[in-house]
Amino acid sequence: MAIVVVGSVALDSITTSRGTYPRRLGGSATYFSLAARRSTTVRIVAAVGGDFPPSLRRALRHPRVDLAGLAVLPGKTFRWAGRYSEDFASRDTTGLRLGVFETFRPHLPPQARSSSSVFLANIDPRLQGLVLSQVERPRLIAVDTIDHWIRHEREALLTLLRRVDMIFLNEEEARLLTQARSHRAMGAWLRRAGPSVIIIKQGWYGAVGWCGRSMVWVPAYPVDETVDPTGAGDSFAGGVLGVLDRAKRIDVDVLRHAMLYGSVIGSFCVEAVGVAGLQRLTAARFERRLANLKRLSGLC
Amino acid sequence: MAIVVVGSVALDSITTSRGTYPRRLGGSATYFSLAARRSTTVRIVAAVGGDFPPSLRRALRHPRVDLAGLAVLPGKTFRWAGRYSEDFASRDTTGLRLGVFETFRPHLPPQARSSSSVFLANIDPRLQGLVLSQVERPRLIAVDTIDHWIRHEREALLTLLRRVDMIFLNEEEARLLTQARSHRAMGAWLRRAGPSVIIIKQGWYGAVGWCGRSMVWVPAYPVDETVDPTGAGDSFAGGVLGVLDRAKRIDVDVLRHAMLYGSVIGSFCVEAVGVAGLQRLTAARFERRLANLKRLSGLC
Numbered sequence: 001m002a003i004v005v006v007g008s009v010a011l012d013s014i015t016t017s018r019g020t021y022p023r024r025l026g027g028s029a030t031y032f033s034l035a036a037r038r039s040t041t042v043r044i045v046a047a048v049g050g051d052f053p054p055s056l057r058r059a060l061r062h063p064r065v066d067l068a069g070l071a072v073l074p075g076k077t078f079r080w081a082g083r084y085s086e087d088f089a090s091r092d093t094t095g096l097r098l099g100v101f102e103t104f105r106p107h108l109p110p111q112a113r114s115s116s117s118v119f120l121a122n123i124d125p126r127l128q129g130l131v132l133s134q135v136e137r138p139r140l141i142a143v144d145t146i147d148h149w150i151r152h153e154r155e156a157l158l159t160l161l162r163r164v165d166m167i168f169l170n171e172e173e174a175r176l177l178t179q180a181r182s183h184r185a186m187g188a189w190l191r192r193a194g195p196s197v198i199i200i201k202q203g204w205y206g207a208v209g210w211c212g213r214s215m216v217w218v219p220a221y222p223v224d225e226t227v228d229p230t231g232a233g234d235s236f237a238g239g240v241l242g243v244l245d246r247a248k249r250i251d252v253d254v255l256r257h258a259m260l261y262g263s264v265i266g267s268f269c270v271e272a273v274g275v276a277g278l279q280r281l282t283a284a285r286f287e288r289r290l291a292n293l294k295r296l297s298g299l300c
Numbered sequence: 301m302a303i304v305v306v307g308s309v310a311l312d313s314i315t316t317s318r319g320t321y322p323r324r325l326g327g328s329a330t331y332f333s334l335a336a337r338r339s340t341t342v343r344i345v346a347a348v349g350g351d352f353p354p355s356l357r358r359a360l361r362h363p364r365v366d367l368a369g370l371a372v373l374p375g376k377t378f379r380w381a382g383r384y385s386e387d388f389a390s391r392d393t394t395g396l397r398l399g400v401f402e403t404f405r406p407h408l409p410p411q412a413r414s415s416s417s418v419f420l421a422n423i424d425p426r427l428q429g430l431v432l433s434q435v436e437r438p439r440l441i442a443v444d445t446i447d448h449w450i451r452h453e454r455e456a457l458l459t460l461l462r463r464v465d466m467i468f469l470n471e472e473e474a475r476l477l478t479q480a481r482s483h484r485a486m487g488a489w490l491r492r493a494g495p496s497v498i499i500i501k502q503g504w505y506g507a508v509g510w511c512g513r514s515m516v517w518v519p520a521y522p523v524d525e526t527v528d529p530t531g532a533g534d535s536f537a538g539g540v541l542g543v544l545d546r547a548k549r550i551d552v553d554v555l556r557h558a559m560l561y562g563s564v565i566g567s568f569c570v571e572a573v574g575v576a577g578l579q580r581l582t583a584a585r586f587e588r589r590l591a592n593l594k595r596l597s598g599l600c
Contacts, residue, residue, distance in 0.1 A: 087481065181387060183504070183522045204483070205505035208522070215596040217519040222484045222508070256598050296515040298556050298599050 002041035004112040007121025009046040013081035024274035025056045028121035031231035034278040035238025035265045040245045043112040045069035049076040073100040108134045117245040125156040142166035161194035214252040218259040221267035239265035302341035304412040307421025309346040313381035324574035325356045328421035331531035334578040335538025335565045337364045340545040343412040345369035349377040373400040408434045417545040425456040442466035461494035514552040518559040521567035539565035
């Protein structure tokens, strides 16, 4: 079992009310792999430039992470800079240099093509489609996207959705895509568009999901303090898909368990700047929070 | 067992993107009693003016609702007019005439003084305190408030909190009162301020609560469409307190059950204009939703 993730490996500069943290390891594929590798093998397909620091490449290394698809291309690594409002309710992108991502065309190494699961992190939906043409009958294809593609590549996105099993969206994206005004209506719209497994993320409230027509609701793990929410969505997705990739079959109870797992991983992500919270996460701390989250949900 | 509720009985004029609905039965004590009467006896302490329509007084009547404390005073009934944004994310108060509420001093009839529970709906915290001096050892004293009192009567509110067992706040109010930036920190602050049972309402996401240090999280019942959210918070509180008033003892499992109950009652409230959704609610429809909500929470 393995998940191939196609997304970004980036250098982030993060500004919060506490300070600015430049040149941090970031990118959707990075956060996703740090979360999913707890459960399953992850194959990263992404590109960095010649300037990508060896120390950060080492930070991605792990017995269950395959970096064969992480191309080093002539040019600069993708850079993102963002500034969060004091309460983290909003963020502005203050800098964006695509670098090697400007011309990135995902190419899957042979062993990645037969992965059991695929996670198409947020990139151009046409490139996401290009990935699907390279994989051999995965059991689960999941996609993430953002408002930019919903606004500017809606048709390409809708075409893609007919080919995927699962979608991750945050609530604003779901509202924008579906134009629906209730969670139930959003879920129904998305199910008609293609995916049968749907997750709408709600930040610090939690997430609502569907497996077919069965609805699941899972709270966010309540942290004492959010320090940096960057990567929380990709960490959540990595936690969820790590569990789903290892599951014998996907039903509503498995989805609930996967979402609880993702919620806990996301909580470790937001408690520290960048990937630090995920890097120092121990199995004991993880299990303690998972038990806490189940308890406050009334599940044990 | 009975709950005495001190709050408003009002005439509301509600404007949504669908239209304007004038002179509807409203007020915190109204919504609360319509919800709580499903489980226990409710004693309303409020005042209306001579203009209060007999048809609306009849709408409040019920075998488990005691109207002895609903005074008819010289003057006009409290009127509130509000306009919701299209997505119900915000509302403006477009008209407010206090009428008889301007000089209202709550006076509890003899049988109300020995109620087992007290709900102090949103009024001036000094008046809420005045009510407490009239009750005889209730088992549970719960209070609701709004941003206005938090901003302008903070000291009176803090004095009151030391005398109550339970508080209901929405998330913005909790943030304003506690200045905390996480649910956990909000809960800890509120517990130190007095109440040991705490509920922070989160609109269509649900509600988080504490019984002592034990945290509970319950989703909102997912409705197909919100038509009018007026009274949802008071209906939720009525549903919760109706269950708590009847419970042998209050622990975290009882609180969870009460919050699920309140969540379902709130869903019926928001699906119709004014009190219509609560009025036409049947036991069969209620039980179906409660089972659905438990299922999507993983509780059955």
